[in-house]
Amino acid sequence: MQIGHEGVTAAMGFKAAGGHTGIKKGNTKDMAMIYSIVPCVAAGTFTTNLVKAAPVQWDQHIVHDAETAQAVVINSGIANAATGKQGYEACRRTAEAASAALHIPVDSVLIGSTGVIGAQIPVDVIEKGIGILTPMLDNSREAASIAAQSIMTTDTHPKEVSVSIELGGKTVTIGGMCKGAGMIHPNMCTMLSFLTTDAVISKQMLQEALSSVVKDTYNMISVDGDTSTNDTCVILANGLAGNDEITARGEDYNRFQQALFEVNRELAKMIAGDGEGATRLFEVKVVHAKTKDQAVVLAKSIVTSNLTKAAIYGRDANWGRILCAMGYSGAKFDPENVDLYFESKAGKIKIVENSVSTGYSEEEATRILSEDAVTCIADIKMGEQEATAWGCDLTYDYIKINADYRS
């Protein structure tokens, strides 16, 4: 399975467009659309935050109640969260405008928003934007790339991933784009992720595949511990690949699910590595855990610890903070029986054995921690389960970005 970076137009029959419509100042791209030439089955996972943005509420309704979906309208700049009835009404009008422009049912239109919480969406700008973007919808790689750029907020680069597999002699492709740099601590799904596939698959199996991979991908990343009000991950499957329909678990389902996992893991790692102000991707693997849950809780506790994240920025093998973060995680383990390693392209070093220092070389550790991507491995020697979490370092620029986000 080869990972590519073609985005939401990689699968057959999907078009995309993006550009500046006037939600953001200047000429910054602020709106994108995705469209399938035929109706799709849709699946989605959404934030568990009690405060749910209006587009999250809208999409949950579509994914749960509508048989098919065919388009997505996304804006950046304003999150349409904490906007009350007016916010939901903005979603309805957005869907109506897309419905009229694309000649599809209103309840076939999914919506995504990201940006400042609390401000109302200027619906007239969105309506005008749909008018501008509809004729630009195109199945080229460039169109997908412009769409990915248009959904960025504090992201430093667009995030697109694609993968193709063979199912019964047919090529099935999954492509996706996502955004996210701050307020990233998904608990169900990340900020905004949009996936398209030409696979023939039932709505139920599509939802099952998505839900299962989200747990090990987006739900394992954290930039700042803040679970957003807008977390959304939706996938559209239009069936144009012509493979035998996936309607139950089995070999085809497993291969599709594995491909979906790869796409989402890459997208999730891109979000973590592009965390606000981050200089490096910080991967945490907990191995030899007794249960999967225990490994997940420990890995997330380490990757979320501000003190550990600041040490990673300083390339400081401050393992006491890691052991401390494990200790307050709530997971049970033997605090006297932990081994810790750091690993990167520059090598691997064991820094702690049975919870005390190995007397490792600090210079060697700093050399390993100086790479763009570094991994901490915590071996708790209790069983055969493991989990991986992804985050980033905590830097001056995180403060700079967030102390003054709105001005």
Next chain:
Amino acid sequence: MQIGHEGVTAAMGFKAAGGHTGIKKGNTKDMAMIYSIVPCVAAGTFTTNLVKAAPVQWDQHIVHDAETAQAVVINSGIANAATGKQGYEACRRTAEAASAALHIPVDSVLIGSTGVIGAQIPVDVIEKGIGILTPMLDNSREAASIAAQSIMTTDTHPKEVSVSIELGGKTVTIGGMCKGAGMIHPNMCTMLSFLTTDAVISKQMLQEALSSVVKDTYNMISVDGDTSTNDTCVILANGLAGNDEITARGEDYNRFQQALFEVNRELAKMIAGDGEGATRLFEVKVVHAKTKDQAVVLAKSIVTSNLTKAAIYGRDANWGRILCAMGYSGAKFDPENVDLYFESKAGKIKIVENSVSTGYSEEEATRILSEDAVTCIADIKMGEQEATAWGCDLTYDYIKINADYRS
């Protein structure tokens, strides 16, 4: 009840000393002792981190199993955490040295350590330090102040509080000192807090009073979400005030408990306001909650949110982040029915009503948020319970301090 700042020698019969003994470099003060001229009943609360520092394990044993305690030996620079059997042996040798110098039982000596995790304590330096400090033990305010300075790590100033009350015509005094600036997210108690009182009170009622006030004071502060391996709060009561012994709940107990609450609240606020890199104290009050637990969970979630803390640094009334932090806290509330206010010496402003913006003046809000201490009030309009949490802003200096703590 008048709050003073006399520290651990405020109560009758307590002496203190502090100074440089050689654990830290240069002439930085790194060791302190507290001593009562008569045996005391002792109570304590300790970290819930599974990784417990050696002195925490030692003190838990003393507080639970010994009838009385009479001295405390504290060092800064090294936390004696993740140090295995050798670390616990260092505690035993420290207690033996203090026992010999002060002519008290070994199990009358409490120990506190704070600093780097993972390094072994140089016991010979501690033993020498006990020899230096014992003759310096003094009941003056200055001696208490030097002791408070000697337990600092990244603290920018010593933290001492005292209060006196009348019980049955006798003056009862409680004094305390504490330290803490990083790795502050107590879950049982804060980093290190030492309290002394001349009250006559049973060990059982002393523990009950301490445990009850710790919940609403130290356990409600957070600097960085990292629960330390060393959190310790101990109180010694030597009975020299001569009041009728407090052996049960009642008016005297209530007044003593209230005084203990005031001392600990002031100390806790001092820790929060002196958080690593902090420019201001951030207080969060959740009011009109249905249950106390709900108010606690919501207040702690807001005060711990990195995005909110960065906004407070930027004097930005970014209330969407506050509502978001409430939403992911796990507490149930009506997300459409929240009012938010900011308050400080400069005034009070309502920024959100029923979860949407009041159209408040951003300039006025920034003016209010520019003070040294700012309060956010979240009214969830469900009942009569409330909770207050204390934290600080997240700044460039937090990163600076923690990216390079050990070098």
